[in-house]
Amino acid sequence: MAHPAQLGLQNAASPIMEELLHLHDHAMMVVFLISTFVLYTITLLITTTLTHTGTMHAQLMETVWTILPAIILILIALPSLRILYLMDEISNPHLTIKTTGHQWYWxxxxxxxxxxxxxxxxxxxxxxxxxxxxxxxxxxxxxIPTNSPTRMLITADDVLHSWAVPALGIKTDAVPGRLNQTTFTASRPGLFYGQCSEICGANHSFMPITVEATNLPSFEAWSTTMLNSSL
Structure with missing residues (x-):
């Protein structure tokens, strides 16, 4: 179970969230290296006794500090775009669930x-x-069943809501009159918690989301029980 009170990002429970965690670590490493280099440079400038007030231009340095940031941005942008396309890819889902946000329940x-x-x-x-x-x-x-692609159709009945489950890497707005969709695959069984992530009114903080991922036989038994109870 992914505990929402833990520090940092929750443990990944879907392939998309694993990719997002890798991207986060990649970006943080780039930021750490840049910060270390800048701190080292500032330390040198403060502590050195050498000065040169006659320098008017340094074309090599200007070229490097123009090209190097562009390369760094590309190294961050390429994996980010890859994950963006993976998140939008929806093909042959095994299960489709439509959720509608209300004030204040789902x-x-x-x-x-x-x-x-x-x-x-x-x-x-x-x-x-x-x-x-x-x-x-x-x-x-x-x-939901584990290891089965699940498509979520998300909309709202009154005001803006947002269906978000961090451990599954999902956050999709629920807009009245519009049907948004997203997909995910739960890679392990467990309980995964989320909340409405759009300020939707006085009780915005009281419309949580609990996704329970189980194996296929347990899901079939649950669905049969729910169908019988609705008859």
């Missing part, structure tokens, strides 16, 4: 099933079971 519709729909409300503090997380637990989990 409703879910499993479009591959005839009548598998439910609303997901935050569990009140007095109703929490032992070991569950306050302000993040919900009464109905969004259950």
């Amino acid at each position: 409703s879910y519709e499993y479009t591959d099933y005839e009548s598998l729909t439910f609303d997901s409300y935050m569990t009140q503090t007095q109703d929490l079971a032992a070991g569950t997380l306050r302000l993040l637990e919900v009464d109905h989990h969004t259950t």
